[in-house]
Amino acid sequence: MKTYNSFDVAKQQVYEAAKILHLDDATTELLAKPQREFAFTMPVRLDSGKVAVYEGYRIQYNTARGPAKGGIRFHPDETVDVIRALACWMTWKTAVVDLPLGGGKGGVICNPKDLSDRELEAVSRGYIRAAADFIGTEKDIPAPDVYTNPQTMAWMMDEYETIVRKHSSGILTDKPLQIGGSEGRRDATSRGGVIAVREACKHYHIKPEKFSIQGFGNAGQRCALLHKEILGTGDLIAVSDSKVGLYNPKGIDVSKLVTHKLTTGSLAGFRGAEEIDRDRVLEIETDILYPAALENSINDKNADRIKAGIISELANGPTTPNADLILFEKGVKVIPDILASSGGVIVSYFEMVQDSSSFFWDEEGVNRGLDLKISKGFRSVFNALEENRIHSRLAAMVVGVARVAEACKIRGWV
Numbered sequence: 001m002k003t004y005n006s007f008d009v010a011k012q013q014v015y016e017a018a019k020i021l022h023l024d025d026a027t028t029e030l031l032a033k034p035q036r037e038f039a040f041t042m043p044v045r046l047d048s049g050k051v052a053v054y055e056g057y058r059i060q061y062n063t064a065r066g067p068a069k070g071g072i073r074f075h076p077d078e079t080v081d082v083i084r085a086l087a088c089w090m091t092w093k094t095a096v097v098d099l100p101l102g103g104g105k106g107g108v109i110c111n112p113k114d115l116s117d118r119e120l121e122a123v124s125r126g127y128i129r130a131a132a133d134f135i136g137t138e139k140d141i142p143a144p145d146v147y148t149n150p151q152t153m154a155w156m157m158d159e160y161e162t163i164v165r166k167h168s169s170g171i172l173t174d175k176p177l178q179i180g181g182s183e184g185r186r187d188a189t190s191r192g193g194v195i196a197v198r199e200a201c202k203h204y205h206i207k208p209e210k211f212s213i214q215g216f217g218n219a220g221q222r223c224a225l226l227h228k229e230i231l232g233t234g235d236l237i238a239v240s241d242s243k244v245g246l247y248n249p250k251g252i253d254v255s256k257l258v259t260h261k262l263t264t265g266s267l268a269g270f271r272g273a274e275e276i277d278r279d280r281v282l283e284i285e286t287d288i289l290y291p292a293a294l295e296n297s298i299n300d301k302n303a304d305r306i307k308a309g310i311i312s313e314l315a316n317g318p319t320t321p322n323a324d325l326i327l328f329e330k331g332v333k334v335i336p337d338i339l340a341s342s343g344g345v346i347v348s349y350f351e352m353v354q355d356s357s358s359f360f361w362d363e364e365g366v367n368r369g370l371d372l373k374i375s376k377g378f379r380s381v382f383n384a385l386e387e388n389r390i391h392s393r394l395a396a397m398v399v400g401v402a403r404v405a406e407a408c409k410i411r412g413w414v
Helices: 006-021 025-031 080-096 117-134 150-164 188-204 218-231 254-264 278-283 321-330 343-357 363-388 392-411
Strands: 036-045 051-062 068-075 103-109 140-144 210-214 235-240 245-247 274-276 286-291 308-312 333-335
Touching: 006 025, 006 080, 006 321, 006 392, 025 392, 036 080, 036 117, 051 068, 051 080, 051 117, 051 140, 068 080, 068 117, 068 150, 068 343, 080 103, 080 343, 080 363, 080 392, 103 117, 103 140, 117 150, 140 150, 140 343, 188 218, 188 308, 188 333, 188 343, 188 363, 210 218, 210 278, 218 235, 218 254, 218 286, 235 254, 235 278, 245 278, 274 278, 321 333, 333 392, 343 363, 363 392
Parallel strands: 068 103, 068 140, 210 235, 210 286, 286 308, 308 333
Antiparallel strands: 036 051, 051 103, 235 245, 245 274
């Protein structure tokens, strides 16, 4: 199967949006390249006494609208081009939902599954020691991503505060509640994706009777639990994780499924659904499909077999450009990642605001603000879609790129 370079995909999307917006060459080139990149090595003493040297990165893609914002990944197959792409997409994501932030991303090439908790803490603290000079509440605010979590953020915040010798709870987001985290953050990405589906169903007059989820990590699990709560209808009929897929056309008991996954670490062995190949879940006929795994899952090899009415992308970059065109021709309605998965950065922004004022909101207030931001972003994207008669990802890119380009021009950068 053809392999896809995620940053090549991201750049192609920028060029397509720039063409529709009639941007000049200098502005286009500025928006198609990262503003700043940092690479560093991190020596970490393992439990065995040996020292391992890990590679780390932090990329600040564009800060015209505000400080960079984006997660930190720990993954054995991480590449700098994937981090560039994710930082690029985060730039448009914050702009689409109109947050005063730019886009950033970071990563460490390591396998967290092979590390003890003490070793993970050492990697986390090592990353902050290497990155401390170029992050901060007015520069770049990291958050969790793949194989990082609130505990990782707690270690990182503590290390940063040790370096600067003052409390700086806003330096990272998605922290535990006890040290400056926000209510509603755990559900935010999934809740935002389901709210976007609700708006799309109203817009297209679709009643969602069944839904499927590809990827059953944190986002996929919470999506499964929230879908019927927010939409009031819909049964989970297909789901997959990294090992196996499950299918039951009559519906899968979501509570039991989540318990099974948390208890065993896998969907394999769950009673109440037929085990199928994990990739087949994307191709099962369904009203709503939530891709919640890694990049490029929907591509020109399988897009013509997708039978979903609406796709809400909880993952970053799950669909390639050629696949977008195929889905558009098929009439599949796609809610692109830079809108559908923006709930996480929206509530991260709320967390920054709460930390800066030392005044914290209740969960109802957080969810209400998230709903307003997603709903407004949905209207902006689908107005652009109908005005330009283009597919929805390009419409979202047009909205985001236009807002960042305008900020660059106002500043006099181009």
